[in-house]
Amino acid sequence: MSNFFKAFLFISFLAFPFGANADITVASWGGAYTESQIKAYVDTYKDPGSVKFEAYNGGLGEVRAQVESGNIKWDVVDVLPSEAIVGCDEGLFQDISMHYDDFPKAPDGTGMIADMANSGVTNLSDCCAPQIFWTYVVFFDPDAFSGEKPSRAADFFDTERFPGKRGIHTWANGIAELALVADGVTPSAVNTVLDSQSGVVDRIFNKLDTIKDDVVFWSAGSKPLELVKSGEVIMSIAYNGRVGAANLSEGENFEYIWEGQTLEQEYICMTAGTPNFDEALEWMKWASAPEQQAGQAKYITYGPMRASGIDIIAANEPWFHTGINVLDHMPNTPDKLEISVVADPVWWADNGAEINERYGAWMGN
Amino acid sequence: MEVIITEQILTTDGIPLKESLKKAERNNKIRAFFLVFPLLIFIIITFVVPIGDMMLRSVDDSQINTVYEKTFEEYKKWDKSKDELPPESVYKALFLEIAYGDKLQLGRALTRMNYSKSGWKSLIKKTQRGIKKIVKSGEEPLSYKQTLIDINENWADPTFWYAMGQMINKQTSIYYWNAIDRTFDQDQNVVMQNEDRRVYVSTWIKTFKVSIYVTFFCLLLGFPVAHLLASLPLRYSNILMIFVLLPFWTSLLVRTTAWIVMLQQNGVINDVLVWLGILSDDGRIQMVYNQTGTIIAMTQILLPFMILPLYSVMKVIPKSHMRAAQNLGAKPTIAFIRVYLPQTIPGMSAGGLLVFVLAIGYFITPELVGGKDGQLIGHWIAYHLKTTLNWGLCSALGAILLGIMLILYWLYNKIVGIDNIKLG
Numbered sequence: 001m002s003n004f005f006k007a008f009l010f011i012s013f014l015a016f017p018f019g020a021n022a023d024i025t026v027a028s029w030g031g032a033y034t035e036s037q038i039k040a041y042v043d044t045y046k047d048p049g050s051v052k053f054e055a056y057n058g059g060l061g062e063v064r065a066q067v068e069s070g071n072i073k074w075d076v077v078d079v080l081p082s083e084a085i086v087g088c089d090e091g092l093f094q095d096i097s098m099h100y101d102d103f104p105k106a107p108d109g110t111g112m113i114a115d116m117a118n119s120g121v122t123n124l125s126d127c128c129a130p131q132i133f134w135t136y137v138v139f140f141d142p143d144a145f146s147g148e149k150p151s152r153a154a155d156f157f158d159t160e161r162f163p164g165k166r167g168i169h170t171w172a173n174g175i176a177e178l179a180l181v182a183d184g185v186t187p188s189a190v191n192t193v194l195d196s197q198s199g200v201v202d203r204i205f206n207k208l209d210t211i212k213d214d215v216v217f218w219s220a221g222s223k224p225l226e227l228v229k230s231g232e233v234i235m236s237i238a239y240n241g242r243v244g245a246a247n248l249s250e251g252e253n254f255e256y257i258w259e260g261q262t263l264e265q266e267y268i269c270m271t272a273g274t275p276n277f278d279e280a281l282e283w284m285k286w287a288s289a290p291e292q293q294a295g296q297a298k299y300i301t302y303g304p305m306r307a308s309g310i311d312i313i314a315a316n317e318p319w320f321h322t323g324i325n326v327l328d329h330m331p332n333t334p335d336k337l338e339i340s341v342v343a344d345p346v347w348w349a350d351n352g353a354e355i356n357e358r359y360g361a362w363m364g365n
Numbered sequence: 366m367e368v369i370i371t372e373q374i375l376t377t378d379g380i381p382l383k384e385s386l387k388k389a390e391r392n393n394k395i396r397a398f399f400l401v402f403p404l405l406i407f408i409i410i411t412f413v414v415p416i417g418d419m420m421l422r423s424v425d426d427s428q429i430n431t432v433y434e435k436t437f438e439e440y441k442k443w444d445k446s447k448d449e450l451p452p453e454s455v456y457k458a459l460f461l462e463i464a465y466g467d468k469l470q471l472g473r474a475l476t477r478m479n480y481s482k483s484g485w486k487s488l489i490k491k492t493q494r495g496i497k498k499i500v501k502s503g504e505e506p507l508s509y510k511q512t513l514i515d516i517n518e519n520w521a522d523p524t525f526w527y528a529m530g531q532m533i534n535k536q537t538s539i540y541y542w543n544a545i546d547r548t549f550d551q552d553q554n555v556v557m558q559n560e561d562r563r564v565y566v567s568t569w570i571k572t573f574k575v576s577i578y579v580t581f582f583c584l585l586l587g588f589p590v591a592h593l594l595a596s597l598p599l600r601y602s603n604i605l606m607i608f609v610l611l612p613f614w615t616s617l618l619v620r621t622t623a624w625i626v627m628l629q630q631n632g633v634i635n636d637v638l639v640w641l642g643i644l645s646d647d648g649r650i651q652m653v654y655n656q657t658g659t660i661i662a663m664t665q666i667l668l669p670f671m672i673l674p675l676y677s678v679m680k681v682i683p684k685s686h687m688r689a690a691q692n693l694g695a696k697p698t699i700a701f702i703r704v705y706l707p708q709t710i711p712g713m714s715a716g717g718l719l720v721f722v723l724a725i726g727y728f729i730t731p732e733l734v735g736g737k738d739g740q741l742i743g744h745w746i747a748y749h750l751k752t753t754l755n756w757g758l759c760s761a762l763g764a765i766l767l768g769i770m771l772i773l774y775w776l777y778n779k780i781v782g783i784d785n786i787k788l789g
Contacts, residue, residue: 059752060751061754086476088472089471089490205561215737219732220733231631346487351483354562357562357564358564361563363740364571
C-alpha cells in the first residue's frame with residue numbers, strides 16, 4: 001500500500017464524522033422550481049454550502065423506503081399536501097409542531113400559522129412548514145385564435161366553438177375540479193359538492209367524455225408547453241409556473257384561463273429519524289419566512305403560501321428578477337382566488353386512488 | 366519376476382495417494398467456492414432478498430391485524446345474516462383500540478384500509494378526533510356503538526364494515542385478486558371489481574399485445590439487417606455495425622424524445638407527408654401519444670437486442686452451406702428456408718426472448734409516448750409504488766410479471782430448448 005493511499009485513508013477517516021453531518025439534503029421536484037428554491041432559500045442562507053438539493057419525482061415511495069431501512073438520505077422533502085398528511089400519519093415525517101412558535105413571524109408580528117390562515121389554508125400536518133401555491137391552469141397561445149378566444153372553464157370543454165385538441169395530464173387531480181366548474185359548479189362550492197354529492201364522480205366523467213376524442217395526454221411538466229407551441233393542441237392544462245416562466249423569461253405570450261384553476265400547495269417536511277434534526281429545522285425556518293417566500297417569486301410564478309409574502313411582492317413591484325410585474329402571473333391574488341378551487345387534500349387522500357384508477361380506465365378505452 | 370501390490374500407493378510424505386488426491390480436490394472446491402463467494406453474496410443481497418421481500422409483501426396483511434387485533438377477533442363472531450351491523454363488542458374493541466393504540470401504527474393501518482374502500486382515511490381520522498375528546502372528558506360511553514355513530518354516521522354504514530372483512534386475515538391473496546380486477550366481498554368470496562375500476566386486465570392484455578408486436582417487428586426488421594451485417598466483408602460491416610450500436614449507446618430519453626419530434630402531428634413525418642401532398646393539412650395522422658407511438662418507439666429502442674444475437678449466430682453459419690444446397694439443386698428460396706433459416710433459430714429465439722422480456726416490463730418509453738392507450742403495466746406499478754403507497758398491490762403486480770416470465774421460460778425450454786439459445 002502506497003503511503004499516499006494510507007494518508008488518504010487516514011484523512012478520510014478523520015474527516016468522516018465532521019463532514020457527514022454538516023450538510024442537509026433536500027429532495028424537491030427539480031427543474032426551474034428547484035432553481036428558484038436554491039436562489040431564494042439557499043443562496044441567501046447564512047451557510048449556502050450546507051444545503052444541497054436533489055431532484056425526485058414526487059410521491060412518498062422513496063421516503064418510506066428510506067425510513068423503513070433506516071438509511072435516511074433526504075433530511076427534508078418537498079411534498080404535496082396529501083403527502084404531507086399521509087407522511088405525518090405514517091410516521092415518515094417528524095412532528096415539529098412544538099417548534100412552530102419559533103418559526104419566523106410576518107413583518108406585522110402575525111405568527112406563521114395565522115399568516116397561512118390569512119391565505120385560506122390551515123396547516124394540514126404537524127410535520128411540515130409552508131412553501132408555495134401552484135396551480136393546474138388552462139393556457140393557450142392567443143395567436144392560434146383568429147376570432148374569439150377562450151376565457152372560461154366551460155370553453156375548455158366546448159369543442160364546437162373552439163375546435164382542436166386539448167392537452168390534459170394522465171392523472172385526475174385538477175381536471176376533476178375543472179370539469180365540475182365547467183359543468184356549472186361555482187368554484188368555491190366544488191369541494192362541498194365533491195364531498196357531499198353522490199354521483200359526483202360520474203358527473204365528472206360525463207363531462208370528460210365530451211372531450212374524450214379531442215385530448216392529448218401529457219405526464220411531464222414541460223410537455224404542455226411543447227404541445228401548445230407546436231400547435232399539437234390549441235389549449236392545455238399546465239403547471240402555472242411553467243407557463244409563467246415561458247412568458248416572463250422566454251418571451252412567450254401565452255394567456256391563462258384562471259377560472260376553475262385548481263390551487264395545490266407545497267410543503268417542506270422533515271424526514272423522521274434524520275440525524276440532522278437541528279440543521280434541518282433551522283433551514284426550514286429560513287425557507288418558510290415571508291421574505292424568502294416572496295423572494296422565490298422573483299424567479300418563478302408560484303405564490304407564497306404566507307399571506308404576508310404576497311404583501312411584500314405587491315409593495316415592491318416590479319418584482320420579477322427581469323424587472324417585470326409578476327402579480328398578473330401569480331395564481332393566488334385575491335381576485336383570482338375568487339374563481340379558483342383550492343384542492344382539498346383530505347378528499348383526495350380518501351378518494352384519489354379510486355378516481356385515478358377510473359381515470360386510467362377512461363384513458364385506455 | 367512378478368510384483369504384487371498389496372499395499373496402497375503412498376505419496377512421498379506417507380499419505381495414501383487416494384486421500385491425498387481427495388484433499389487436493391477438496392481444497393480446489395473450497396478455493397472455487399471462495400472465488401464465487403462475493404458474487405453469491407452480491408446476488409443474494411441484490412436479487413434474492415428483494416424479490417423474496419416483494420413476494421412476502423404481496424401476501425402480508427399483518428400490520429393492520431396487529432393494530433386492530435381485538436376488533437377483528439370480535440368481528441369474526443358477527444353473524445352478518447342476522448344483524449345488519451356488528452354487535453356492541455366490536456364497536457367497543459374498535460373504540461378502545463383507536464383510543465389507546467400507537468398513533469403511528471394507526472396511521473400506517475389507515476393507508477392500508479383506504480385500499481379496501483375509499484373514505485376510510487377521513488372516517489378514522491374524524492373518529493380519532495372524536496374519541497380523543499371523549500377520553501379526555503373521562504366519561505365512559507354507555508353505548509360504544511351509539512357513540513361511534515354519533516361521531517360519524519358512516520359507522521352505521523354496513524359497507525364500511527364489510528370492507529373491514531377484507532382485511533381480517535394476516536395472510537391475504539387480495540392483492541393478487543386486485544391485480545386482475547377482482548376483489549373480496551364481506552365473506553371473503555372473490556367477486557368482480559366495480560366496473561369503473563377495472564383497469565388491470567385490460568392493461569395486462571395491452572402489455573402482452575404491445576410486447577408481441579414489438580418482438581415481431583424487431584424480428585422482421587432485424588433479420589435482414591443482421592443478415593446483411595453477417596454477409597458483407599468485414600470493413601463494410603464494421604461501419605454498418607456502428608449504425609446499430611450508436612443508437613444502442615444513446616440515452617433512452619433522447620431516443621424517446623426524438624421519436625416524439627418525428628411522429629407528432631406537427632412533427633417531421635407529418636410535415637413531409639403534407640408537403641408531398643399525400644396528406645391534407647387537417648388530415649394529419651396521430652402517430653404518437655397512443656399505442657402506435659409506443660410500438661414504434663419501443664421497436665426502434667429494442668431493435669439492437671434482436672440484431673446482435675442474430676448477427677453473432679449468422680456470422681458463424683458457413684457460406685458453403687448455401688452454396689452446397691444450391692449446388693445440389695435447391696433454388697435460392699428453398700435453400701434459404703430449408704438450410705439457412707433453421708440454423709438461425711438459436712439467434713432468433715435468443716433475440717425474441719430478450720426483446721419480449723424487456724418489452725413486457727418497459728416503463729419510461731410508454732410513459733412518455735404512450736398517451737391515452739399506450740401505457741403498460743409498469744405505469745400502474747409505478748403509480749402504486751409512489752402515489753398510493755399500495756406496496757402490496759405493487760408487489761402482486763410484480764410477482765405476476767415474474768411468474769409470467771418464468772412460465773415463458775419454461776415454455777421456451779419445452780419447445781425450443783434452452784441449450785439452443787445463443788448470444789454469441
